Amino acid sequence: MSLLRRYVKEATNSSFLLQSISGRSISTVNTNPIAPPPHPPRRRTTTEFDNLIYEAGNSGDFEAVRRLLNTRVVNACFNTTATFKFLTNTASYASSLEDLRRVLPQTDVGYTRRHAYETLIARLCKLGRIVDALVLINDMAVGRFGLSSCTFHPILNALTKKSKIEEAWRVVEVMRSHAVPMDVTAYNYFLTSHCYDGDVAEASEVLRKMEGEGMEGDTRTYDALVLGACKSGKVEAAMAILRRMEEEGLPVLYATHAHVIGEMVECGYYAQGVEFVLAYAGKDQRLDEESMGSLASKLVKRKRFKEAKLVLKEMSVRGLRMGTALREFYEKQCD
Incomplete structure (x- = not known):
């Protein structure tokens, strides 16, 4: 032991x-x-990649731009509207674009390359460089880099927003020459442009073409139709389109309600405007805040204080957020 x-x-x-x-x-x-x-090592963010590409592009280091375009996708930091922000309408524009045309075909095959082209095309459209955007379209077609209807969307959007309808249809012909079909989004650009101008006849022609290709409208299609009805002073027709959207189970954009509210106030249908926003109240808090706040602001501006107070009291009861000006008006007039 x-x-x-x-x-x-x-x-x-x-x-x-x-x-x-x-x-x-x-x-x-x-x-x-x-x-x-x-x-x-800490992974870079999307914003950091955008900043690095901006610096590389500004300094003329386009090999670095190419490497960063590859690396960011590998790191799931996809391109944004700021990716090619260094490309501006300045004296260096032409040389920078040529350098980009040189390095983009050398980016990684597949999504990386295609998305780089599409992001650059969108940037060119923002700069108003439609002709150059179409040059890149041709580069993609020659290189077989995956042209699709989405590639053409920024171009069609830019042209139809400026009511350059004939030019936009010529772009559609370019699409078809490359065997790229129109889609609902592409048609919506034309439809929205015509409806914004209140051109019901042309809007109807666009719808006829869509239906002829067997396409059904989506939320933005109906939004354009509501806009067109309001621009034509046909509030009843706009309401009918809204009801049809609900019947078909399509989500309604906040902007679609804004079209109706704006036209009701413009036509002097103040009481009906109040009834309209209350009819949809309680389904979507953000929609209630947007719709009621917009209507109240328009009513105050037109000195329709009685109706404005009704709307603001309803917002208060429901605990909805008000803007600073509306809150001050409510506290002075409704308490």
């Missing part, structure tokens, strides 16, 4: 324990702790 007690007592000494296990002197044991593995 004395031998056992001695062994247990000595075992509490760390030197004895290590010697017993390793068979070596404690002096030969490495007591340095194992260093923790290094932290993985």
Whole structure:
């Protein structure tokens, strides 16, 4: 027993324990702790990639631009509207565009390359460089880089917004020459342009073409139709289109309600405007805030204080957010 007690007592000494296990002197044991593995490098954000590309493009380092376009997609930091922000309508525009045309075909095959082209085309459209955007379209077609209807959307959007309808239809012919079909979004650009101008006849022609290709309208199609009805002063028709959207289970944009509210106020249908927003109240808090706030602001501006108070009291009861000006009006007039 004395031998056992001695062994247990000595075992509490760390030197004895290590010697017993390793068979070596404690002096030969490495007591340095194992260093923790290094932290993985922090991944860059989308904004950081945009900033790096901006700096590279500004300095003329387009090889760096190419590498960053590849790397950002690998890191799931996809291109944004700011990716080619360094490209502006300045003296360096032409040379920068040529450099981009040189390096984009050298980006990674597939999504990376196609999306880089589409992002650049969108940037060119924002700069009003439609002809150059079509040059890139041709580059994509020659290189077989995946042209689709989405590639043409920024061009059609830019042209139809400026009511350059004939030019836009010529772009459609370019699409067809490359076997790229029109889609609902493309038709919606034409439809919205005609409806904004109140040109019901041309809008009807666009709808006829859509139906001829077997396409059904989406939320934006109906939004354009509501806009067209309002621009034509046909509020009843706009309401009928809204009801049809509900019957077909299509989500309604906040802007679609705004079209109706704006036209009702413009026509002097103040009480009907109040009834309209209350009829939809309680289904979508954000919609309630947008619709009621918009109507109240328009009523105050027209000095229709009675109706404005009704709307603001309803907003208060429902706990809806008000803008600063409306809140001040409510506190002075309704408390």
